Amino acid sequence: MFGLLFSADENIRVAQHGIxxxxxxxxxxxxxxxxxxxxxxxxxxxxxxxxxxGFPALRRRSKQELESIMATLSELxxxxxxxxxxEYCLGTLIFTGLHESxxxxxxxxxxxxxLRGSAKEIATLLAVLAKVGHPQQGEAESAYQAGMNVVLPQxxxxxxxxxQGILELESVWPSIDGLEGKEKQQLVEALVxxxxxxxVMSIEENxxxxxxxxxxxxxxxxxx
Numbered sequence: 635m636f637g638l639l640f641s642a643d644e645n646i647r648v649a650q651h652g653i654x655x656x657x658x659x660x661x662x663x664x665x666x667x668x669x670x671x672x673x674x675x676x677x678x679x680x681x682x683x684x685x686x687x688g689f690p691a692l693r694r695r696s697k698q699e700l701e702s703i704m705a706t707l708s709e710l711x712x713x714x715x716x717x718x719x720x721e722y723c724l725g726t727l728i729f730t731g732l733h734e735s736x737x738x739x740x741x742x743x744x745x746x747x748x749l750r751g752s753a754k755e756i757a758t759l760l761a762v763l764a765k766v767g768h769p770q771q772g773e774a775e776s777a778y779q780a781g782m783n784v785v786l787p788q789x790x791x792x793x794x795x796x797x798q799g800i801l802e803l804e805s806v807w808p809s810i811d812g813l814e815g816k817e818k819q820q821l822v823e824a825l826v827x828x829x830x831x832x833x834v835m836s837i838e839e840n841x842x843x844x845x846x847x848x849x850x851x852x853x854x855x856x857x858x
Contacts, residue, residue, distance in 0.1 A: 635688060635703070635728065636662070637669030638681060639710040639721060646714045653709045657702060678837045681720065682844050685727055692728070693735045700732050719766060719838040722800045723845040726807075730849055747812035749786060749820065755809040756821065757782065757791040759846070762802050763828050765795065767839040777831035785824035800842075807849055818850045826855050 636654050641647050647670065655663035676684070692703065707728060711721045749756065757778075764778040775793040782789055796802040810821060825846060829839045840858055847854045 635685065635692070635707065635724075636666035636710060637673060638685065638724060639707065640666060640670030641714055642674075643714070650710050650713050653713065654706060657706055678720075679840055682723060682727065682841055685724055686848075689728070689731055692732065697736050700736055704729055704732060717800060719800055720841055722803070723841045726803075726845050727848055730807075745808070745812050746814070747809045749813065749817050752809040752813065753786055753789050753791060755806045756785060756824075757789070757794075758796070758802050759806045759810065759821075760785075760824065760828055761793055762796045762800060763825060763839065763842055764793070764831075766800070766842055767829055767834075767836050768832060771795065773832065777828045780831050781824040781828035784827050785820050810846075811849055811851075813850070815852075818852050822847060822850070822852060822855060826857060830857070 636650075636658075640650050647667070651663050651667050654666050673681070692700070695703065707725060711717060711725055760778050760781040761774075764774040764781070768774040768777050774795075778793045782791070810818070813821065825843055829835050829843060835857065844854055844858055847858075
């Protein structure tokens, strides 16, 4: 897990090695450095599936170890002062899953929500995804609207560029995780509509869609 977050920039990677070294010792820090090098040949689309494969091994750790792992991951993500889509997705997958493992309950409140009552959060999610997959604002806006037509066809919430980028999603998770099963499915269909608006799925779109499905506790669509 640590090695997946090591930067390709050597100066940042050295700093990240120091972060792991401080808490976990030289053997683990050197192993993270080694695997970071090995991962350069890994298809980027396999990074999050690799996290999912490794997750059961993490869950066998003690509560104290899990809290230390999450703290180290947070430092590694913040090491370069920027949070990429992959870093955000990896962090969200692990932090959400480990929280449930430690506390035996969902990370969010468990309060039930509905599509109409979560319109603002859904609009934010679709806008972030549209921007990730469509750099041009006009294309992003068109993809966003196509998705909104699927999940909230009566909504008049206009497209707005995410001012905080991927971090805008922090306000989204409690509401969408509280949706009912059929509404979650409808939301995923809207996300797929956004992604495939240009008939191309980028690596970042793939990672974000996989992460949303994990938070929703629903199957990943076949296109991923």
